[in-house]
Amino acid sequence: DHGHRAVNAAIQMRSLLTALNQERHLRKEPTIAMGIGVHSGIVAGGNVRLGSRRTFLLIGDSINTAARIEGLTKTFAVDILVSSNTYDLVKTNFQFLTMPSRNVKGKSENLVTYWIPPHVKVSRTYELEPLS
16 A cells, blocks of 8 residues: 555645644644655665675665656645556545646656645545654
């Protein structure tokens, strides 16, 4: 259910940012904007060590596609866009609006994305288990 979890996480992030921005507005501080691109696909991941530094790295076309979709949030002036791959996994659980297809760097075909409007709520919440 990775697609479902990812979309729920994006909607929860939106909700938390809305609350934070209300507080910032009352304190006369600038508000914060975000863009989230959600895509489903195959990635390769693992720990990489460079000298004494160790980090976890994800690579693959899916990572690049998600980044391109996040970039489209600026083009469309929206906060959450979902790829066709993810949409196909979760379309019965959420409401979406289809956005115009766009050509993006590194893709031969235009990307079709789906916007999750602000009135859409999470369909399920998850309890995080404490780290041990």
